[in-house]
Amino acid sequence: MMRSLYSAVSGLKTHQTRMDVIGNNIANVNTEAFKASSVRFSEIMYQTTSGASAGNGATGTGGKNAKQIGLGVKSGATAVNITGTGSAETTGNPFDLRLNDKNATNFFVVSDGTNRLFTRAGDFYVDGNGYLCMSSTGYTLQGWQVDAKGNVIKDTVSSLQVMSSATKTSAPEATTKAYVSGVLDKNDAQAADTGRIITIGFFDDLGYNYTAKFGIKKTNTDGTYDVTLKDIVDSKGNSIFDVDKDGNFITSQGPNGQTMYSYKGRAVDPQTIFEDASLVFDQSEGTFTSISSANSPAAKTINLNLSVLNTQDASINGSNFSNIEVDFSKSMNYNNNGTSTIGGMNGDLQGDGKGKALGALTGITVSDDGKIYGSYDNGNTVLLCQIAVAQFANASGLEKIGDNCYQSTLNSGEFDGIGVEISADGGSISSGELEMSNVDLSSQFTDMIVTQRGFQANSRVITTSDTLLEELINLKR
Structure with missing residues (x-):
């Protein structure tokens, strides 16, 4: 009789443990990535009152199974539903x-x-x-x-x-490529007079932006134009070349009699930056033919040699320019009712070599x-x-x-x-x-009901055992 009491007590403890786990699951129903747990029961041990015996074929006596009485239950394991994904x-x-x-x-x-x-x-x-x-x-x-x-x-x-x-x-990138496209009208008055001005924006190695200004002037030969570098200005519109108080370039005479510009106090031959070039179009088709200079054979590109402005002399405030290959092959020359759309862009037609300013982080x-x-x-x-x-x-x-x-x-x-x-x-x-949590409330409430009934049943065993003990005590009366 005492065995039933202690077995029921173990049942109460294990069901209480199961209820604790269920309560924890429900408490964490809205906890991020929570994994529900469940309790598994197992038997504690058995008291063997009579061992098993083998049968005897000679006497015709059969074998007997062992007589065992269970002594309760314990929490065998607490399993975590680790593979169940929450919503x-x-x-x-x-x-x-x-x-x-x-x-x-x-x-x-x-x-x-x-x-x-x-x-x-x-x-x-x-x-x-x-x-x-x-x-x-x-x-x-x-x-x-x-x-x-x-x-x-x-x-x-x-x-x-x-x-x-x-x-x-993000590190800046210097511009290394550019292209000129659009229509240079055959009857462009500006091109026939002072020259049509086009611009190409570019970046140096430090991410500062500049603009190169080119003049395209018509020659006496149809379909042929002179291309010259007029100026290079910074982001504020100021020339990078040294100027006097009236805004005119400070010039000097070079060793071969050529005109030299002053760049940060240093004499620079502008022809080494961009040599005067000849731009030729096919008159019958109006398409680009070639661009060339004295030292550059006819091709579709010509270089803007900005690196000549750089210096390794630490005593001089140098620059960080890279050379730019300028592609003129997408320019055209035909009668466009006096309207020219020709212009320059940094980068090639695929967007490579555009250069970039110093970048600030905007998102992750x-x-x-x-x-x-x-x-x-x-x-x-x-x-x-x-x-x-x-x-x-x-x-x-x-x-x-x-x-x-x-x-x-x-x-x-x-x-x-x-x-x-x-x-x-x-x-x-x-x-x-x-x-989210993988707790299934419907399962938890079902388990709660089962656990509650199991706890009640074990309580009833204790109550009934107590009644039997009371009857036993009353025998003496």
Whole structure:
């Protein structure tokens, strides 16, 4: 009789444990990436009052089974539904990240400064030092860095710093190509008089923008025009060449009698920058034929040799110009009712070699493979780093430590310190979304009812056993 009391007590304890787990599941029904748990019961032990015996064929006596009385129940295991994926919540925050993987066995790697922990709660933010951190704990997100060439270095994971002095700006690029297109009207009065002025904007190596001004003047030969460099001005419209108080170029005579311009106090032959050229069109078709100069054979391009303005002399305030190849092949020459549309553009027809100013960081995006890119106002998109994820041989063996985090155990397998790319097993990362709890309230309430009835039944066993003991005591009366 006493056995039934203690068996029922064990039943009360295990059902209370199960109720505790159910209560925790329901409490976390809205916790990001929470994984529901369930309790599994197992028998404690049995008291054998009579062992089993074998049958005797000679006497015709059959065998007997053992006589055993159970002594209660215990909590055999607490299983975590680690592979059950929670539904997606759209937040619109670019640093809210959701892991999309078939078996929900990938984890973000975070660090508390000493240990690496693992989580599927992807609510991150950028802290004051530019690191991606968990909103709830401040633990830093781990991943791979990039080298100077922008290649991901897949070695030991480290904290991802997406905003720093190095990433707040994008390096400028000097213009190396340009083209001239449009119609130069055959009857253009300006081209026949002082010359039609066209401009080409460009950048130097430091990202400063300038404008080169060219004059296209008609010659006595139909379809042939002289092309000369008139000036180069900075972003404020001031000539880069030295001028006097009246705004005229300061000139001098070169060793061969040529006119020299003054650039930052240094005499420069303008013909070495851009040699006077001859632009020729096919008169029957109105199409471009060639452009050439004394030292440049007929071709479709001609160089603007800005590098002659650079100097390696530290005592002179030099420049950072690159040479620009100018393509004239898209220009045309025909009667356009007196209207010329000819003009210049930096970059070639494919947009290469345009050059760029120094770029300021305007946004950060996370791609579906975990790569984090910075967008800059000069048009550059730069790879900053990549998120690495952890995979385990037995993800259900991870130990919950609170704050939506897990730590590895002997049964889960160890983290190798490097991680894998999320796309390695066909998974991806969604930006602007969070994984919600995988708690199924209908199942939890059903389990609650079953647990409640089990607890009541064990209570009734205690009550009934007590009644039997009371009857036994009353025998003496």
